[in-house]
Amino acid sequence: MRELVQRLAKDAGRPYSEVAERVNRDVKAGKSLAASVQTIAKKYGLRPSDYRFDSKKIAARIKSILCADYSQTLMISAVLAQMVESNGPNRLSPPAFFAFMEFLSETTATARRNKTEPPTHVEESTMKIIELTTSLVSVICKWSKTGISGVADDCPEELVSIAKTVVRKTKLYQAGMWTCLSCGRIVALRKTRALLCPECDARLSQDIPRPASTSTKRERHRVGYGRSLPGEKID
Numbered sequence: 434m435r436e437l438v439q440r441l442a443k444d445a446g447r448p449y450s451e452v453a454e455r456v457n458r459d460v461k462a463g464k465s466l467a468a469s470v471q472t473i474a475k476k477y478g479l480r481p482s483d484y485r486f487d488s489k490k491i492a493a494r495i496k497s498i499l500c501a502d503y504s505q506t507l508m509i510s511a512v513l514a515q516m517v518e519s520n521g522p523n524r525l526s527p528p529a530f531f532a533f534m535e536f537l538s539e540t541t542a543t544a545r546r547n548k549t550e551p552p553t554h555v556e557e558s559t560m561k562i563i564e565l566t567t568s569l570v571s572v573i574c575k576w577s578k579t580g581i582s583g584v585a586d587d588c589p590e591e592l593v594s595i596a597k598t599v600v601r602k603t604k605l606y607q608a609g610m611w612t613c614l615s616c617g618r619i620v621a622l623r624k625t626r627a628l629l630c631p632e633c634d635a636r637l638s639q640d641i642p643r644p645a646s647t648s649t650k651r652e653r654h655r656v657g658y659g660r661s662l663p664g665e666k667i668d
């Protein structure tokens with residue numbers, strides 16, 4: 434996202450801050466990030482088609498980071514889960530988090546089997562994932578003043594289901610509802626604890642840690658942040 438705006442500013446011969454400010458103004462007015470960049474490129478006499486976000490490429494990069502190292506991916510999950518819950522300046526936007534979860538649910542099955550070295554670039558990879566997921570939801574979803582309003586018209590076919598899930602979960606979130614990260618049930622946001630429904634939270638906190646070999650099932654619950662089960666039930 435930043436790279437594209439930087440390139441646009443450079444090609445237009447304008448300071449980055451000026452271009453970034455215009456983009457921010459547009460986005461606040463309800464324009465999508467992608468549409469804003471295109472309009473600005475045109476205004477500067479550049480070819481708008483040279484400044485497209487490639488959502489497929491962004492998705493591929495997210496997947497490759499998540500698949501590269503499963504233990505690192507789990508650490509990233511934990512950090513992002515904390516960030517989405519926090520109210521501080523480091524708060525992660527829920528739509529970006531929902532997109533992350535979708536990718537995570539797709540990748541765990543294969544990545545889990547990979548034998549990996551201890552993770553070394555967690556912080557760097559986490560920052561990259563935040564940037565990528567934030568950029569992705571800005572282009573695959575349609576935005577308005579109040580936030581996400583639907584799936585973007587030009588969302589590529591293979592990303593439509595992710596976009597739909599992000600839209601649905603964001604709307605639930607705005608209505609004060611949350612999808613439990615473990616069982617996928619929809620519960621009131623104020624009832625959640627550590628992003629889980631009260632039942633899952635109670636079950637997980639009762640569990641006494643056991644050796645990894647006997648705790649496969651529970652572990653799946655504990656770490657399976659990305660699980661979004663088909664046919665989620667309304668509480």
Ligand SMILES: [Zn+2]
Pocket residue numbers: 613614615616617618629630631632633634
């Ligand atoms: Zn639950």
